[in-house]
Amino acid sequence: MHSWPSPQIPALPGRGLPVRVHDSTTGELVLAAPGDRAAMYVCGITPYDATHIGHAATYVAFDLLVRAWRDAGQEVVLASNVTDVDDPLLERATATGEDWRELAVRQTALFAEDMTALGVVPPDVFMGAVESVPAVVEAVEKLVAQGAAYRVPVEPGAGGDNPLLGDVYADLSADPDFGEVARFSRDEMVRLFAERGGDPEREGKKDPLDPLLWRRERPGEPSWDGGSLGSGRPGWHVECAVIARDALGLPFDVQGGGADLLFPHHEMSTSHDRLLGDGKGAATHVHAGLVAYEGEKMSKSRGNLVFVSELRADGVEPMAVRLALLAHHYRGEWEWTEADLTAGARRLDTWRDAVSGNGGPDAAPTLDAVRAALADDLDAPAALAAVDAWARLSLEPGRDTSADTEGAPGIISRAINALLGVRL
Ligand code: 5CA
Ligand code: ZN
Numbered sequence: 001m002h003s004w005p006s007p008q009i010p011a012l013p014g015r016g017l018p019v020r021v022h023d024s025t026t027g028e029l030v031l032a033a034p035g036d037r038a039a040m041y042v043c044g045i046t047p048y049d050a051t052h053i054g055h056a057a058t059y060v061a062f063d064l065l066v067r068a069w070r071d072a073g074q075e076v077v078l079a080s081n082v083t084d085v086d087d088p089l090l091e092r093a094t095a096t097g098e099d100w101r102e103l104a105v106r107q108t109a110l111f112a113e114d115m116t117a118l119g120v121v122p123p124d125v126f127m128g129a130v131e132s133v134p135a136v137v138e139a140v141e142k143l144v145a146q147g148a149a150y151r152v153p154v155e156p157g158a159g160g161d162n163p164l165l166g167d168v169y170a171d172l173s174a175d176p177d178f179g180e181v182a183r184f185s186r187d188e189m190v191r192l193f194a195e196r197g198g199d200p201e202r203e204g205k206k207d208p209l210d211p212l213l214w215r216r217e218r219p220g221e222p223s224w225d226g227g228s229l230g231s232g233r234p235g236w237h238v239e240c241a242v243i244a245r246d247a248l249g250l251p252f253d254v255q256g257g258g259a260d261l262l263f264p265h266h267e268m269s270t271s272h273d274r275l276l277g278d279g280k281g282a283a284t285h286v287h288a289g290l291v292a293y294e295g296e297k298m299s300k301s302r303g304n305l306v307f308v309s310e311l312r313a314d315g316v317e318p319m320a321v322r323l324a325l326l327a328h329h330y331r332g333e334w335e336w337t338e339a340d341l342t343a344g345a346r347r348l349d350t351w352r353d354a355v356s357g358n359g360g361p362d363a364a365p366t367l368d369a370v371r372a373a374l375a376d377d378l379d380a381p382a383a384l385a386a387v388d389a390w391a392r393l394s395l396e397p398g399r400d401t402s403a404d405t406e407g408a409p410g411i412i413s414r415a416i417n418a419l420l421g422v423r424l
Helices: 053-071 087-096 100-117 132-146 186-195 235-246 258-277 310-311 319-324 338-354 362-376 380-395 408-420
Strands: 020-022 027-030 037-042 075-082 125-128 149-152 167-171 211-214 232-234 253-257 280-289 291-293
Touching: 020 280, 037 053, 037 235, 053 075, 053 186, 053 211, 053 253, 053 280, 053 310, 053 319, 053 362, 053 408, 075 100, 075 235, 087 100, 100 310, 125 235, 132 149, 132 167, 132 232, 132 235, 132 258, 149 338, 167 258, 186 258, 211 235, 232 235, 235 253, 235 258, 253 258, 258 280, 310 319, 319 338, 319 380, 338 380, 338 408, 362 380, 362 408, 380 408
Parallel strands: 037 075, 037 253, 075 125, 253 280
Antiparallel strands: 020 027, 149 167, 167 211, 211 232
């Protein structure tokens, strides 16, 4: 699958600090990519609707991590998926009478446009669930052969030409480390599994939490050749497990997404990767807080959405949107309001004014402060405050300019661009 064009990342003097981020498992700050190479998998969209501000906040958060790693001299490999076949997509297509493939292609293209406008660095590997089917089939066959997966009979009418081959589920009892990612109680796991796409009530499973790996063909649903599994389509968690494994190798450094993915999605995909890759999946899990709107989590299923593409169509500058997002720490849970956008637009104007001269206050301490803020769990609000302070000084009427440094505004402008992804 094609991703989107890469933004220019200007060179900066010096080098960024080693980046520490919050590990969702332990709650501690960790050096998530200690080596020269940082490998990250960021879960992609399910393309049945346009990119909303919550999605954008999550992708901008992980984009800060990519930029901070690069600034620290690390080679970054980024992979992402598009869940271009799944229940919510098929349900939406059925409800609106659109072909599910057309819906997915249209919304994926719009997502790519939104990411380009917001200056998000594209993934090196961008893979659709549909493209991953042969690799998923091979992985599920391997899990079955290992005794880590089993078949559950399907209802009459399901299973196409071979109805005796059932749906395939992972046997979580084959993974002694299951539960080690989120570290939730059993009750909490069962509650979240039911709430977030799981099927604890499905008859024939060994454990209500066992996740679907391969769903056999059903009338009216798309299906693919599943080799020894029989015709069907991939389960959600195994899709990400396989795409991450093939793109990055196992183990890899960070698996990221919004906080709603910690359980079951990242717990399950890490469990699959553990069994597929000698006991190791993602080393660190990082999650962005969920953005609310009108009092509730912004979500496609609730419909309380603010779309990036609609803001753009209304003439809002994408960089004002990016600044509005960066004004909130990525881990916080916050509510989007009109005031966020007004503040973002005002900050963009101020910064543009402030970097418009040739000379200005020394840029070095500000660059250091921005780097220090980002290295400390991607503290974008602190980074913005450091730039604000420089801009305030630079714009102070009648200030003494005798100590100004030639080229300082250029350094600030490039730092804002390279590290915060804000093109002035
Ligand atoms: N395709 C799957 C991941 S494999 C998926 O969750 N798609 S999604 O379109 O529903 O969400 C895409 C990303 O946006 C996920 O990381 C999700 O956690 C994040 N996200 C969804 N809603 C919000 C929100 N309100 N605030 C912040 N992030 C959100
Ligand atoms: Zn995912």
